Structures are given as structure tokens and as C-alpha cells.
Amino acid sequence: MRILNQGADSAKNDTQELVEGLQAERSRLVGETRDFQLAARLLLQAEGRRLALRDPGDVRLAALATAERTLRDRVAVLDTELEVAAIRVPPVARTDALVHGRVTDDAARAAGRVSVTLLRADGSAVPGVAPVAVDDAGYYAFVLDAQTKAQLGADEKLSVAVQRGDASVVPAKTAGFTLASGAVAVKDVALNDNELQTLQLRAKAAPPVAAATARSTGTAGKVGTAGTARSAKPAKSGKKPAR
Known part of the structure; x- marks a missing residue:
């Protein structure tokens, strides 16, 4: 120090x-x-x-x-x-705006290697603000200088999109916020199970295996399926038992 x-x-x-x-x-x-x-x-x-x-x-x-x-x-x-x-919040000037937070799973652990994009109300990326990759702690940060912020209206609704490969989700809790010059917006993203699966950060649960069951018809020796044979009876040998 x-x-x-x-x-x-x-x-x-x-x-x-x-x-x-x-x-x-x-x-x-x-x-x-x-x-x-x-x-x-x-x-x-x-x-x-x-x-x-x-x-x-x-x-x-x-x-x-x-x-x-x-x-x-x-x-x-x-x-x-x-x-x-381990998170280090970037220093910002008095006229800058900061949007930052963590991308986590439902256990508050870093969700994985994803990128984050700051979106405008029409779904397009904010001009001059490139997507960022989260670090090992799941932390991301966008610093908007005064010129970039001036391009956005005072009431512009912003959102945070999380991407991995071709998959992308926009969590509802991070959608529709405004940002003033010099403001700091903490937008932590806790991905739910469906979002984690969409981003392939969690394997989809296997469908339950249906147990094969046979319906009984109430007649002994029958299988409960139409057209199936009755249970076989033991064949006669044709020989008389020895005396």
C-alpha cells in the first residue's frame, strides 16, 4: 500500500x-x-x-x-x-455512471463464464458500451462516460442481458431501469434454473422414467393386453407313471 x-x-x-x-x-x-x-x-x-x-x-x-x-x-x-x-469496483469520475453486479446461480455462487451486455429499450446494445466478460467471482461492470450517457434519454429504460455462446437471457429483475449521470446502479443477476439451462450452465433434468405396468383383466393366467396368449399349461408327456 x-x-x-x-x-x-x-x-x-x-x-x-x-x-x-x-x-x-x-x-x-x-x-x-x-x-x-x-x-x-x-x-x-x-x-x-x-x-x-x-x-x-x-x-x-x-x-x-x-x-x-x-x-x-x-x-x-x-x-x-x-x-x-476478490471483486474490485472500477474507479469512476464524478460525471460517469456505473452499472455493475454479479451473475450468480440460485446458491449465490458465480454462475460460470458468461458475457453481459447493456441493452436499450429496443433491445439493441448501448452505443459505445461493449459487452464484458464476468470474472471468477461472476462480477461485471459498465462505466458510461458523460458523452455516452448523454446519448441516452433521461428516461431511457435499460436492461442487462446475459449471454453464453448463441444463447441469451434477459432476467426480469434487471430490465427497465434508468440511469442518471454520476449514478451507480447495482444489478445483481441471480439466474434461475430455467435460465441456467438455457445458457447451458446446468444440465437439464432427465425426464422421469415411466414404469412399465401391466393391467390385470381379473382372469388368472392372462396378460392384460388384448390378443396375447393365456399362460401356458404344462404339456402332457403321454407316459404313465411307473408303478
């Missing part, structure tokens, strides 16, 4: 350096906390296996399993926090 401390001349640089230092420290602390929780979970798993070998009916096994699940969920939350801590 390099603080110049030269008053107004270095204020912007000093502020950015302070923010970067805080973000780096946050990432370090969250990472260490996650490692501690993960180590504790591994210890609980090992203790559970040890007790189960000695006595599968040990009453402590249920408590250990509950504690292990709690730590598993906590590690998942901390993984998300690590993604968020």
Missing part, C-alpha cells in the same frame, strides 16, 4: 490504495477463517469414523453429524464471501 498523503493532489490515489488494502486484508481473514472451519470439519469426520468403528450405536454420532453439516454450510458461505472479497 502506497499512501502519498499530498492533500487534494493525491486524495484519489490514497483512497484507492486504502480500499485495496482493506479488500486484501478482508480476503486474507476470510480465507483463514474458511481454512479453520474446513480443518474442524475434517476433525469431526475423523472422530465420527472412529466412534462408529467402536460402537455404531454411539449417541454422540448424531451430534457429530449435525456439527459437521453446520461446518459444511459455513464453508460454503465463506467460499461465496471469498468470491465477493
Whole structure:
């Protein structure tokens, strides 16, 4: 961290350096906390296996399993926090406008490698604003300078489209917002299951397999399908039993 401390001349640089230092420290602390929780979970798993070998009916096994699940969920939350801590919001001028957010799945994890486009009300891309690819945290950002913003009307309705290959979705929660000069709009995109499937970020669920069932006609020895034969009777051998 390099603080110049030269008053107004270095204020912007000093502020950015302070923010970067805080973000780096946050990432370090969250990472260490996650490692501690993960180590504790591994210890609980090992203790559970040890007790189960000695006595599968040990009453402590249920408590250990509950504690292990709690730590598993906590590690998942901390993984998300690590993604968020890695985000770096771009600096903007006072007259610039910023649209930014994360593209996530229904578990608040980065959805995957996608690109994001800022759209006008007619569905066309905003001139001068190129599509951007999300980073590992699912973060994206559009910086609109004063000239670009001036091309848009004050009441222009904007939307955010998420694309992967030839597939594209426009989530309803990010559609129809306005943006003033100097404004910051946070547009997080939480893709639902259908949108994830459309973008091929999640496999489609296999259709349920219908169980083959035969309808009984109520007559013993018949198969419940018209035209099928009755059950075969044992053939006579024609030989008399030996006396």
C-alpha cells in the first residue's frame, strides 16, 4: 500500500490504495477463517469414523453429524464471501455512471463464464458500451462516460442481458431501469434454473422414467393386453407313471 498523503493532489490515489488494502486484508481473514472451519470439519469426520468403528450405536454420532453439516454450510458461505472479497469496483469520475453486479446461480455462487451486455429499450446494445466478460467471482461492470450517457434519454429504460455462446437471457429483475449521470446502479443477476439451462450452465433434468405396468383383466393366467396368449399349461408327456 502506497499512501502519498499530498492533500487534494493525491486524495484519489490514497483512497484507492486504502480500499485495496482493506479488500486484501478482508480476503486474507476470510480465507483463514474458511481454512479453520474446513480443518474442524475434517476433525469431526475423523472422530465420527472412529466412534462408529467402536460402537455404531454411539449417541454422540448424531451430534457429530449435525456439527459437521453446520461446518459444511459455513464453508460454503465463506467460499461465496471469498468470491465477493476478490471483486474490485472500477474507479469512476464524478460525471460517469456505473452499472455493475454479479451473475450468480440460485446458491449465490458465480454462475460460470458468461458475457453481459447493456441493452436499450429496443433491445439493441448501448452505443459505445461493449459487452464484458464476468470474472471468477461472476462480477461485471459498465462505466458510461458523460458523452455516452448523454446519448441516452433521461428516461431511457435499460436492461442487462446475459449471454453464453448463441444463447441469451434477459432476467426480469434487471430490465427497465434508468440511469442518471454520476449514478451507480447495482444489478445483481441471480439466474434461475430455467435460465441456467438455457445458457447451458446446468444440465437439464432427465425426464422421469415411466414404469412399465401391466393391467390385470381379473382372469388368472392372462396378460392384460388384448390378443396375447393365456399362460401356458404344462404339456402332457403321454407316459404313465411307473408303478
